Amino acid sequence: MFIDTAAEFDVRNYLRKEMMPHFLCPGCGHGIALRALLWAIHDLSIAKDKLAVVSGIGCAGRLSAYVDANTFHVTHGRPLAYATGLALARPDLHVVVITGDGDCLAIGGNHLIHACRRNLKLTCLMLNNEVYGMTGGQVSPTTSEAMLTTTTPLGNQEPHFDACALATAAGAGFVGREVTHHVPKLKELIKAGLEHPGFAFVEVMSDCTEIFGRKNDLGSSPEMVMRQKSNIRPTAYADSVETPFRPNTLPTGILMRNDRPEYGASYRKAAAARTGAAS
Amino acid sequence: MNAIDTSLKSNTPVKLVSGNHACAIGALAAGCRFFAGYPITPSSEIAERLSRQLPEVGGVFVQMEDEIASMAAVIGASVGGVKAMTATSGPGFSLKQENLGYAAGAEVPCVIVNVMRGGPSTGMPTRPSQADLMQARWGSHGDYPIIALTPASVSEIYSETMRAFDLAEQFRSPVVLLYDQVIAQLTETVTLDGASRISVSRKWASGPREAYKPFATGSDAIPAMAKPGDGYRVHTTGLTHSETGFPTQQPDAVTRNLERLFTKLDKHRELIDSYEAVNCEDADVLIVAVGISARAARRAVEQCREQGLRVGLFRPITFWPFPEKQLREAAAKAKAVLVPEMNTGQLQFVAERVLARRVDAIHLFSGEAIAPADIAARAAALAKGA
Numbered sequence: 001m002f003i004d005t006a007a008e009f010d011v012r013n014y015l016r017k018e019m020m021p022h023f024l025c026p027g028c029g030h031g032i033a034l035r036a037l038l039w040a041i042h043d044l045s046i047a048k049d050k051l052a053v054v055s056g057i058g059c060a061g062r063l064s065a066y067v068d069a070n071t072f073h074v075t076h077g078r079p080l081a082y083a084t085g086l087a088l089a090r091p092d093l094h095v096v097v098i099t100g101d102g103d104c105l106a107i108g109g110n111h112l113i114h115a116c117r118r119n120l121k122l123t124c125l126m127l128n129n130e131v132y133g134m135t136g137g138q139v140s141p142t143t144s145e146a147m148l149t150t151t152t153p154l155g156n157q158e159p160h161f162d163a164c165a166l167a168t169a170a171g172a173g174f175v176g177r178e179v180t181h182h183v184p185k186l187k188e189l190i191k192a193g194l195e196h197p198g199f200a201f202v203e204v205m206s207d208c209t210e211i212f213g214r215k216n217d218l219g220s221s222p223e224m225v226m227r228q229k230s231n232i233r234p235t236a237y238a239d240s241v242e243t244p245f246r247p248n249t250l251p252t253g254i255l256m257r258n259d260r261p262e263y264g265a266s267y268r269k270a271a272a273a274r275t276g277a278a279s
Numbered sequence: 280m281n282a283i284d285t286s287l288k289s290n291t292p293v294k295l296v297s298g299n300h301a302c303a304i305g306a307l308a309a310g311c312r313f314f315a316g317y318p319i320t321p322s323s324e325i326a327e328r329l330s331r332q333l334p335e336v337g338g339v340f341v342q343m344e345d346e347i348a349s350m351a352a353v354i355g356a357s358v359g360g361v362k363a364m365t366a367t368s369g370p371g372f373s374l375k376q377e378n379l380g381y382a383a384g385a386e387v388p389c390v391i392v393n394v395m396r397g398g399p400s401t402g403m404p405t406r407p408s409q410a411d412l413m414q415a416r417w418g419s420h421g422d423y424p425i426i427a428l429t430p431a432s433v434s435e436i437y438s439e440t441m442r443a444f445d446l447a448e449q450f451r452s453p454v455v456l457l458y459d460q461v462i463a464q465l466t467e468t469v470t471l472d473g474a475s476r477i478s479v480s481r482k483w484a485s486g487p488r489e490a491y492k493p494f495a496t497g498s499d500a501i502p503a504m505a506k507p508g509d510g511y512r513v514h515t516t517g518l519t520h521s522e523t524g525f526p527t528q529q530p531d532a533v534t535r536n537l538e539r540l541f542t543k544l545d546k547h548r549e550l551i552d553s554y555e556a557v558n559c560e561d562a563d564v565l566i567v568a569v570g571i572s573a574r575a576a577r578r579a580v581e582q583c584r585e586q587g588l589r590v591g592l593f594r595p596i597t598f599w600p601f602p603e604k605q606l607r608e609a610a611a612k613a614k615a616v617l618v619p620e621m622n623t624g625q626l627q628f629v630a631e632r633v634l635a636r637r638v639d640a641i642h643l644f645s646g647e648a649i650a651p652a653d654i655a656a657r658a659a660a661l662a663k664g665a
Contacts, residue, residue, distance in 0.1 A: 050508060081351035082355040085363070111351075
């Protein structure tokens with residue numbers, strides 16, 4: 001049952017106030033995603049001392065510094081590998097990875113598919129803004145076809161990755177997607193990911209208004225967010241809405257959930273069996 | 280060349296083991312409880328042994344998707360408070376450099392074993408080399424200090440692996456263990472007496488959170504580390520940071536932090552330096568060598584001495600930071616200095632800089648070890664010419 005905790009949740013209790021003002025551009029969707037994450041953490045009563053946030057490089061990578069928790073800002077593309085070591089060494093911690101589309105799917109793509117396959121308990125929040133914003137707006141693996149970036153002056157000719165399809169195919173135990181327009185739903189999705197016993201991959205459709213939006217004349221942030229919203233087809237609709245009414249097909253919500261064995265628990269169980277057998 | 284994997288079950292501590300197995304056993308004795316790696320010849324026996332033994336002592340072994348991920352996972356485990364190690368060889372060592380730089384900058388203790396094989400690139404996977412001496416020092420971008428150790432026997436691989444963990448923990452630094460394929464897969468007797476030793480653990484943050492600064496200079500220049508879960512909730516980053524741990528580009532803070540990184544090791548050289556000097560006091564010819572080449576050189580010294588030639592050996596065991604003062608002292612009276620090494624001149628380069636004089640060398644990079652007779656012949660010629 002959905003319980004509205006908006007009134008009791010104060011994001012400031014989870015932020016490092018000394019780090020404010022933040023460095024995100026006006027209109028950037030990353031702040032909305034971070035708030036949804038912290039709201040989910042609040043709802044689940046995860047203690048800040050037991051929360052570890054690992055992030056990579058890029059705009060999304062900078063978010064860990066704002067969270068009042070054990071935070072690790074690591075090398076480009078490597079947060080999942082780093083988090084794998086941390087989570088295996090410290091199963092008592094809740095390890096959350098914040099990454100971007102370039103960090104996670106380009107330079108970190110190998111780590112993503114193996115994290116999905118390994119199914120270690122981690123929650124990976126990938127903020128997809130379709131662009132390398134930090135470095136000035138270059139094409140990324142999720143940039144839509146024909147879009148202009150500083151390195152696709154002819155319009156992007158490469159097909160874009162469907163990160164959720166990739167994560168599902170690689171074996172992730174939990175896969176979901178949401179847009180920043182739906183904050184309570186995004187919070188609930190992240191919450192479900194945090195509660196999942198294995199590897200959880202959550203893609204947030206964010207927006208880069210200042211760089212990507214401006215370059216492609218996509219309008220203001222609300223316009224970009226509304227356009228994203230009109231592109232989705234929530235899985236909750238199932239077949240109840242005929243396709244002609246929702247011509248766009250980007251699925252959102254929980255896209256995959258299975259009960260494959262969690263790697264850390266399996267490893268510890270096998271080790272205990274071995275130790276027991278030896279003594 | 281097969282490494283003998285002793286069961287270690289008999290009561291005597293003297294065992295027959297290979298260099299790579301000695302490394303794994305030493306790591307466990309030092310308290311290593313996490314290993315992440317990727318298969319690569321000629322280092323894989325370390326991973327294989329630890330994959331069996333770590334779970335038996337409550338530790339974790341994980342084979343990652345690549346060398347980059349292995350190094351990242353090791354750092355992740357170490358910031359979690361667990362002593363952690365990885366092992367690799369040349370091409371893998373190149374891939375480790377990215378996150379090795381992170382460990383140096385963020386001051387995360389960890390041990391990286393590099394079993395040197397022929398290069399460049401894929402090189403000669405089953406042949407020895409000593410060509411990564413410089414990469415161990417300068418392999419990652421930017422300025423940073425590092426500790427690298429060069430054991431020369433199976434027994435010393437065992438003891439130096441334990442020392443590597445102690446140094447990593449004490450100085451919050453990555454420590455590289457450099458040895459070659461010959462001693463990695465050589466089998467020798469080793470006295471495995473490290474199990475009862477008291478290993479060093481890092482200094483953990485204590486006291487009130489408000490008073491704690493993650494990268495405070497302190498009297499010894501080594502900041503106390505905060506363990507996740509202990510309530511400090513600090514930020515760790517590869518960006519240049521101030522004493523608070525948060526990113527900064529403020530010139531004073533940037534300068535102060537990098538200076539401290541170097542001071543941290545410079546200030547404690549008596550705890551880091553290690554070397555061996557054999558017959559150096561009266562040496563006309565001083566041989567400077569490490570690893571398997573130093574073993575050959577030791578035999579060459581004996582052969583020369585039998586001929587009445589005054590030849591000595593200076594062997595750095597801690598290779599980085601290089602024992603410069605000790606080498607200068609050892610070479611003070613020598614009329615000639617000879618560096619036998621399995622590369623094209625890396626130790627020679629260091630020796631010439633440290634001694635500010637011309638240094639002779641034997642460079643063998645054919646994938647073979649240098650024979651004692653070749654070193655003895657060159658040393659004798661130098662002694663007679665001197």
